[in-house]
Amino acid sequence: MTYVNTVFTDGPLEVQVLEFASYISKLKGEPEDAGPFIKETNALLKENKLEQVFQTFVAATSILLDAPEKEFEAIYNLLIAILKSASPETYPALINNSIKALVHDEHDKAIQKLKVLQNLYNTLEYSSPLRYDVFVAILDIATKNDEIETILPQLPRLDTWVKEWSISTEQVRELYLTVSNKLKEAGEIKRSHDFLLKYLATYTSSDDLSVAKSAASRAVIEAIQLPEILSFEDLLELDTIQALKNEEVFELLKVFLSGNLKEYKQFVDTNPGAVEKLGLSNEDNTRKIRLLTLASLASEHVASEITYQTIAKALEIEEDEVEMWTIDVIRAHLIEAKVNQVRKTILVNRSTYRTFTMNQWQQLSDKLDGWKQSLADILQVIANAKLIAQHSNVNANVASSSAVVVIEGTGGQEEES
Template identity: 50%
Template sequence: IFNTLSANSSLRLSVFNSIVDLAVASDDMDLVLPQLQYVSSWVSEWGVNIQAERDLLLTLSDRLKKTGNPYQSNEFLLKYLNTFNSQTAELDSQKDHAKRAIVESIALPEVLNFENLLKVDAIQHIKSEKAYELLSVFMNGNVQDYRALTAKYSGLVQELELNEEEALRKIRLLSLASLGSENLSRELSYHEIAKALEVDEAEVELWVIDVIRAGLVEAKLNQVSRVVVISRSIYRTFGQPQWQQLSQRLNGWKQSLQEILQVIANAKLTSAAVSTAVITN
């Protein structure tokens, strides 16, 4: 029925909703997943109003969560929240959904970048919430910041229904990535890393391997010297401090290049002088 309707028919919306409900009921949501990439363009073609679009996006998020597709569910939840902006009167009514988006993003093991959440007005609207404070730690903080916040709000992790072990693992990975970005190409001792992550030195190699596997850094381990050299690391955020750091590195490279060029120039002068002396003799 869906394909027999014209591409811009608003009836396609109700038919698509029925298809999704049927897929959920028959445990065949996998058949629908490949089509979800077209939802945004379909909504535009159907010409439905904003409320109908919101209902669809939120329904998809809920159905995807129910059928064990948490990443896609989170994606559609954020799309839903993005239909509200700072001028939207309904922002107050979206606090629970905004909090859910934060919690689910923190809970998903492969979500390691949170900058897109900060661009969502509905999430910015709940800055006074504890969930937002926790998001800020995962954006910019380290293990010590995480410990401080969870000590400040006793039972916070349980209140947000997060897995303590998984949350701590993620903040350790992110902390190690930040440590790497601040110390590129410098030898980091096992002791420094263990202290930053609050783990035993015997665990450092496993954490370095994990952060490499997560794609957050590129690094080499020296088991004899017990040091790690990180050659590349992601920036969890890229703001003014990161621009300043980049500027300092560029200036450092510029200075090093100038020194190399000076050495080459001096070598050429010396070579020319020697050649002249040989010819004269």
């Protein structure tokens, strides 16, 4: 069934209502201008029962999926324009019901649905809580139809939007967790993990943390799995993560936070099968903990050298593998160092601390005191040099003055030489 050159025009509400009713009637295959749907609409209009008209239209929304693609966006926009006239009390329910009917079959007319939902989103006030519902629908359709790229550029603005929408904490949590799950389905693992952390951060120690236990465990596992995550301190500070204490996943997190290869192997021996049960790879874990072990070793030798032998022992590798691991740690931006193949040493210029505890603060304080004393010594040397230079200038001036000699000539005249 096709309709050609259908035009939807602006006009008074009654004109728009009759135009929409006529289109729905056509989609239903009813007689033109005489079908039951049009008759019902006209009867409700005569009785001034607009709210019932709106409900009737929303109930018929699903049939819009039968509209030709080139008309789909226009007819749905017309519906949005009509529903704007509903009372503030019924408008939210009408919009939500129209969304549900529209996205019932997520795989039909995905591009057209995304367009009309984006139009709907833009017609709503920036502070409208309904934007939350529309965004969730857009996210759902986009991820199920491999159109996730259409919303990725908007995700950085989500934190601002949830404040503008004035939605509840529970809705914020649901949104962040939904976004995380949808991104994971679409293969956007790192972005998914970031939103999972946003979800976990909405909980405080006064909340029921047990409801987020599964998500917290997932966050730890993903952090260990993702090659680009090499810092775990912020993760450990979350109340939802702290609630995992006494569990194997929490103990493993502490190893990756500040432990070394030896401690990781102790964990594996003490908790047989735990790594596999958590869905992790022992091989990948071992690689990451070696990188972190070398980073910790380097932080103890900043501005000094580490021998190949020391590194090989800490990482439990052969000495001829040391350079490869050093390059990997440098590429991960954990350290800055130079390899001396002749001396078989690594000169560490900079290293990133995995945790910054009181010990690190004390080391930093000691270094600052050392620099302060060095600067004071340099300033004293400069001051002494200035005094020496001033004395030298004075002596030079005195010497120049004494060079004027008076000689009495035979003729009684004075000559200067």
